[in-house]
Amino acid sequence: MSFLTLSLALVFVLIPLILTKTLNLGLGKDTVIATVRSIIQLLAVGYILTFVFATENLIYIILMVILMITAATHNARKKGAAIQGITWKLIVTFVFIEVLTQGILIGFKITPPEAQYIIPISGMLIGNSMVLSILFLNRFTAEIEARKDETELILSLGGTPKQAIHHSLITAIKASMIPTIESQKTIGLVQLPGMMSGQIIAGADPMQAVQFQLLILFLLLTTAAVTSIMLGFLSYPTLFNSRMQLIKLPDNNNPA
């Protein structure tokens, strides 16, 4: 596909623009911003990836991964503003996910240690881990508020912070993992996953594309489980002080 044919595709931006104008949806400005941003961001990524793939230098690969983790942390931390030191807990979680998954992939020679594999897979996993973190933090802080009486009851009867928070923690971990598991049940039936579609369009053998997609799905399951469990167990102790008292959460409704 050439840039000329791609620019013809801007017709698909004009259609929603015309519709939002005629129906007065007021989404015109956002549509234009979204279009411009996606063009700039993806082109930039394209050029960077071309460069990184060409040089195949480990430093650049690591820099790319650091960039992804930084962006993911920046996005997710707002949701956990009520939890002390959430930035570091997120960084530790993302780094752990990256090391664990790439360690297994490369260690067991499932994928070759090449930028072409490491970077897209890392991007998908860290991106997913970020979404999971946001889901988890939203739910966890909501559960803590809602179950405050139960938490205090358990503490007052001589329970430990871990026992007192257990219910909230497990509920939040489960709730944040469910979408990942549910979406995998219907995958391929309702929609073809983006990566697989991309590969097939680019001319890959469908079975090859399916194999890769399955690999990604399994990795996503690991990511989902590890992200919420790790973040949960890193976070809950900061909700209590050394006298095993529940620390009052700062208002976490609008931290940004």
Place this chain on the structure above:
Amino acid sequence: MNNEQAIELKNVSYADGPLKIIKNVTGSFRKGKITSLVGPSGAGKTTLFRLCNGIISPTHGRIIIQAKPIQVYEPTDLRRNVGLALQSATMIAGTVYKNLQLPRILAGDALPEDEAADLLAAVGLDKDLLMRHVGDLSGGQKQKVSIARTLVNRPEILLLDEITSSLDRISTHDIENLIEKINREYNVTIIWITHNLNQAIQISDDTWVMMNGQLIESGPSSLLTNPKNVQVKQFVKGDFA
């Protein structure tokens, strides 16, 4: 022995941010006695209980539990020993039995069914209620379960927050008897919050009157019939006109 104090408070204050809830309270609760804690709504009575059970700590002052500063106790041990049954009678989802088991499970132990049934009987509930879901209990039944649950830890000091507020006259009388029985037979120090001043005079050895975060007057419960303090005179007037 009789002069021993179960709990002593020395210049205890508690503030939540800028809001002063307990203001420089000094006083003590006698060991082995029943003390009533009375005072208008918002006086800080529940907050004082939460301080003694250690789920919150004073911003100023010292709390001494059975001759030792509160902070030398392991928090979990302290809370088992200074049992608290809260006004709200919060239940965990599940059966009455599950709620009665809770303190034991938290301690890594189990509560046999017959022991749970005995506890229910002690608070005047039928043992058929054991497998009942707590969502199906009345307010009064929940309060009784809440007391029984606190008793599972066999506390030496028992803090009961308005546990008869949603009970009828007969149930209230049962609970009053239970309190006296626990106090006499197991020598448990009991402090209870009540809005019923006649009840305070009948049941308790001592009474504390709190208002606006302060301890206004304390002493033998007979003080309620003839208070020294003007504010307390005003407070009891409705009840003993």
